[in-house]
Amino acid sequence: MDSPFVYDQYVTGKNFIGRRSDCTILGNLIGQGEHVCVYEPPRTGKTSLIQQTLVGMRFSGKAFTIGQFSVLNIRTVQEFMLRLGSTVIQMVASTPSEYGEVVSRYLGGTHFVFDAQAFAERDELLSLGWEMDAEDVTALLLMPFRIAADRSCRLILIIDEFQNVTFTEDGDRILRPMDATMREARENGLRNFSYILCGSMVNAMKGIFETGLLFHRQVERVRLSPVDEREIADHVIKGFLSSGKVIDKDLLTGACKLFRNHFWYINHFAAICDSMSKGYIMEPVLVDALAHLVSVHEPRFRSMMNDLTTHQVNLLRATVDGVTRFSASEVIRKYKLNSSANVKRVKDALMKKEILVFDAEDRPTVIDPLFEYWVRKFYFEVKE
Numbered sequence: 383m384d385s386p387f388v389y390d391q392y393v394t395g396k397n398f399i400g401r402r403s404d405c406t407i408l409g410n411l412i413g414q415g416e417h418v419c420v421y422e423p424p425r426t427g428k429t430s431l432i433q434q435t436l437v438g439m440r441f442s443g444k445a446f447t448i449g450q451f452s453v454l455n456i457r458t459v460q461e462f463m464l465r466l467g468s469t470v471i472q473m474v475a476s477t478p479s480e481y482g483e484v485v486s487r488y489l490g491g492t493h494f495v496f497d498a499q500a501f502a503e504r505d506e507l508l509s510l511g512w513e514m515d516a517e518d519v520t521a522l523l524l525m526p527f528r529i530a531a532d533r534s535c536r537l538i539l540i541i542d543e544f545q546n547v548t549f550t551e552d553g554d555r556i557l558r559p560m561d562a563t564m565r566e567a568r569e570n571g572l573r574n575f576s577y578i579l580c581g582s583m584v585n586a587m588k589g590i591f592e593t594g595l596l597f598h599r600q601v602e603r604v605r606l607s608p609v610d611e612r613e614i615a616d617h618v619i620k621g622f623l624s625s626g627k628v629i630d631k632d633l634l635t636g637a638c639k640l641f642r643n644h645f646w647y648i649n650h651f652a653a654i655c656d657s658m659s660k661g662y663i664m665e666p667v668l669v670d671a672l673a674h675l676v677s678v679h680e681p682r683f684r685s686m687m688n689d690l691t692t693h694q695v696n697l698l699r700a701t702v703d704g705v706t707r708f709s710a711s712e713v714i715r716k717y718k719l720n721s722s723a724n725v726k727r728v729k730d731a732l733m734k735k736e737i738l739v740f741d742a743e744d745r746p747t748v749i750d751p752l753f754e755y756w757v758r759k760f761y762f763e764v765k766e
Contacts, residue, residue: 386621387656389649392429394437399617399645400609401427405435408604412538413444415573417564417601419544420580421587423736423749425646427606428580432540447535449473452542459555460514462547463522466539467494468507470526473537481507488525492518519555523563530574537575544579545586561596568600577601584749585733609645611638618652622663625656629663637668642751651675676756683756686737693719694735697728701738701746702758 388397408431411418420428436448449469456462467489475484478501485496485508493512500506530537547556567575579601581587591597615634622629641647654671655663690698696717697708705713708729709722719725729746732738737753738746748754758764 385653385656386624387618387649387653389425389646389653392433394430394434398430398434400613401431401434401607404431404604404607405438408432408435409439411602411604412576412578413439415536415576417577417597418579419587419591419597419601419603420578420606421545421584421591421603422582422606423584424582425644427609427645428582429542431604431606432578432580436538445536446538447473448538448540450540450542453546454543456546457550459519459550459552460510462550462556463514463519464506464508464510466541467522467525470529470537470539471507473526473539474529474533474535484529488528489518489521492521494518494522516555516559519559520563523559524567526575527563527567527572531572535574538578539575540578540580542580543582545581545583545590548586548590557590557594557596561600564597564600583736584739585736609643611635611643614638614643614645614648618648621652622656627656627659627661627663629655633663633665633668637672640672640751640755644751647675647752676752676760679752680756680760683753683761686735686753687757687761689735690737691728691731693724693728694732697725697732698737698748698757699762701748702754702762702764706745 386397408418408420412435420432422428436446439446449472451465451469453462453465456465471481471484475481478496478498481501482496482498485494489495493510493514495509495511497506497509497511500509526537526539547553550556564577567573591601591603615631615638618634619629619631637651638648641651651671654674655667658671658674659667687695696719700708700713700717700719705717707713708717708719708725713719714721714725719728729738729740733740736749739749740746748757759766
């Protein structure tokens with residue numbers, strides 16, 4: 383039996399809650415040939431938004447071909463380029479002869495080749511006959527634009543965990559040519575190919591697309607809108623009703639506030655409640671379910687805290703206490719932060735570790751709501 387509380391995969395259709403306007407925005411941008419970046423914390427609905435948008439675009443009669451790969455396990459520029467090139471080739475070709483034809487036509491004169499033996503032995507669609515140079519990179523990054531133009535088709539390439547390009551030996555060897563080829567393609571009117579660049583490390587993605595000098599006016603950010611608390615509550619209540627169970631809406635609203643409407647946590651929490659109850663779901667069930675959910679994630683939270691220095695722990699405690707002006711002299715004294723210069727270093731470190739994010743007014747937020755709950759209640763033992 384399918385569970386009404388899906389948290390182990392992305393969702394579309396009846397399980398996709400809210401964010402209809404986000405789908406419209408994303409669909410319009412892609413339809414106009416724009417490049418898009420979507421970066422939000424892990425498990426907040428990026429993939430669901432993209433997939434729901436693509437479903438809607440297909441339903442409205444738009445034709446396109448999708449390619450997708452992840453940078454999660456890529457650590458070199460060469461690996462990235464070969465993965466990108468292979469994915470694009472698979473979008474438009476399906477046999478060895480077609481693979482060879484695409485490589486010959488669009489990557490002729492470069493060091494990229496289609497090696498039939500490498501394909502037969504290791505499934506490699508794209509290989510390097512010599513060390514890759516800057517001209518090779520440019521030719522490969524232009525390839526999807528040229529293919530889409532030549533074939534009068536729309537191609538969309540989704541790259542997951544895009545911030546991991548900065549983990550390669552030289553991320554600029556990827557980022558700068560990508561920016562340059564986007565500009566060149568736009569100047570030449572090549573708008574049938576679009577990137578959707580996704581990332582779950584918010585601060586790292588901000589470093590690429592906001593604080594850096596690249597991709598200005600080349601990539602549009604699509605933000606995830608907050609999902610209305612009432613809409614989440616109604617969805618969960620209907621899910622319980624489908625299995626003959628009832629929950630008090632006020633209790634459910636309290637859970638939504640604790641999780642800051644983080645729908646993945648809420649679905650996991652609801653699934654635990656569903657497995658622990660019969661009939662009317664009382665408050666003790668919710669308390670037990672929360673304890674179960676925390677126990678699942680506690681090893682990860684402990685590891686996160688063990689990775690922090692004392693100053694980083696102190697600044698996190700200040701954040702949990704509601705402090706926003708960390709450089710104030712009384713705050714520095716109270717939380718033993720040493721100096722305003724040290725505060726900046728500590729803030730930068732907590733951002734790099736994706737624990738805190740700061741808004742335009744430099745106000746901090748703990749990125750993970752369940753981690754914030756755990757660190758407040760169990761690590762700092764703050765009394766409510």
